[in-house]
Amino acid sequence: MSSAVANGFAGAGGGLIAQILTYPLQTVNTRQQTERVIKKGLDGQHATSPSGNQCPVGTLFQMLQVIKNEGWGGLYSGLKPSLFGTVASQGVYYYFYQVFKNKAVAIAAARKAKGLGDGNVGMISWLAVAAIAGSLNVLLTNPMWVLVTRMQTQTQAERNILERKRVALLKEASQNSDIASTIQDKLAELESSKPRPYGTLQAAAEVYNEAGIRGFWKGIVPTLIMVCNPSIQFMIYETSMRSLKEKRATNKNGVKPITVLEVFLLGAVAKLGATVVTYPLLVVKSRLQAKQDIGSNVSLRYSGTFDAIVKMIRYEGLLGFYKGMSTKILQSVFAASVLFMVKEELVKAFMILTEKSRKIRLDAIK
Template sequence: MSDAVVNGLAGAGGGMVAQIITYPLQTVNTRQQTERKLKAEGNKNLKDGISARSKLPAGTLQQIYQVIIEEGWGGLYSGLMPSMVGTAASQGVYYYFYQIFRTRAEATALRHQKRGTGDGSVGMLSSLLSAALAGCLNVLLTNPIWVVVTRMQTQAQAQKKILEVKGSLKESDSHDIKTLLVDSATKNKLAEPVKLREHGFKGIQPYKTSHAVKDLYNEAGIKGFWKGVVPTLIMVCNPSIQFMIYEGLLQRLKAKRALNKEGLKNVTALEVFILGAIAKLGATVVTYPLLVVKSRLQAKQEIGGNKAMQYTGTFDAIFKMIRYEGLSGFYKGMSTKIVQSVFAAAVLFMIKEELVKAARKLVDNNRKIVSISSFKSK
């Protein structure tokens, strides 16, 4: 089994575990990113005597609790299955091609060393280029999956907005609706379809992967599955920065261990966890605004006739967000994303490295067994 395949499978496995653990945070974060709030609306609320505190977005834990109350535990895992497929595909594709490009970069570095023009190590620029090329291929191949996932994560949000536009969902009904939804989630007899219709609300309707695919195709045809691909391609610099920081820190740690009197030691899983967390933190802070733009484009466009909340493309979204929401609009839900992405990346790196070690050890043991068997047969 080639090193590229081992790294691809290990990356896919690590990514899936990290995805399951952090998915509720990802769902809430996507909803935070796609929530539009015009500056004019905020000013009007203050003029009307409404406290700013009451209109600020709820904290992450409060939002998680709200989703559980209104939609049940399943609401936190909307789109989990396509997300798992997307994670496995993305991590597998990314690590597979990254290892291929990395191997070629290492071979090139060795050739330069033989010619006396280098020390044989892969430079930061080569590492960055390898990560960028792998990231571009990953984005182009897997973007349709992530558009579907975003739609499923924000569908309940879209349903509520449709009701608000129709005037069916009123502030006075919010408590009753929440109660009915809780009853519906627990299958209580009080939550009968007739009573739900009396409130103009049928509850959070089941939204399957097939529904999201159909809606996307009806809206924009095949090209709809590549919504947000431009900011996503630009965001390729995120894993590039992440891997550049990670590998730089890893090399420094190994160099420090090599100088230690005890000799070179293997990097532990905890150390990989910490290095992965630091690397992802740095990359997330730099590229978060692009992630918000991507989510806005992939989610269902704002319901109603307000053109300020509807985007025709990447640059249209950027200009409208700056004009109507201010720079703060690009950082909605950033604290949630930092917690989710840093923890997910740290888990991914840790599991991936352990799986790669286990796979290589298994291959080495098999080779030894084959060698011993061959020797005995002679």
């Protein structure tokens, strides 16, 4: 088994485990990112969402609210396509990452043989390797993440729509007492309505009906720009790992192998740095991929990446780009740490099995 294939399988396995462990945090974070909150002053009142709710509260409280309103299943909305997307995404990414990494290492070695450089791959090369692998991954797997975002935020969007209808009915009743009884019937009907999560096929049909095939690549511009996230992440990780190995190599007591805990910590530090830098793009991407039906308030409906950025700055301020960041840091850092840790162990296992298989074949030939 080649190193690229081994890394592809290992990346898929590590990503799958990390996704299952952190998915509830991811669901809450996506809802935090896509909840519109108009900043104080634009409407003459305190900051509110389009549904009239006050500003979002803490992560734990939101998780409890989801469980209360939707059950435990609400925290796992869109899990199936997400797991499929994770396996495909991590597999594609790590496969191409290893392919281009091997080429970068070979080029560095060839340059050293010619007396150019020290044989190490530089930071710019690591960034380029990760960027190319990330771009290929994004173009191939973006449709799956559009569906996941829709499924994670569908009940939230439906609840906002019901709340706006309720507010409109109350306003109508206050202006015309003659239709009060009719309004009460409609209000009772709304109260009995409960948003329910929809399935993958329903989400796909909704996306297609809204924008056709192009709808499955919504948010592709900020997503492609966000390729710099794993690029930064892997630059930090690979550089830190190389420094640690070089430091261990100079140890007079012998070379001590890198431990699982050290890989976990290096992965956490790498992801933390990448997340802080690129989080605003993640918010824009989630806004574009989420359901755009937000009533008559067209000022918060986005036609594209630039339109979303301009309207977020105007109506929500710069803080709007960092909504739910603490949740994302917790989720992504833990997920990345688990992914790196599991991936490294799986690669070792694959290589051991490959070596044993090779020896068995050689023995059989003899």
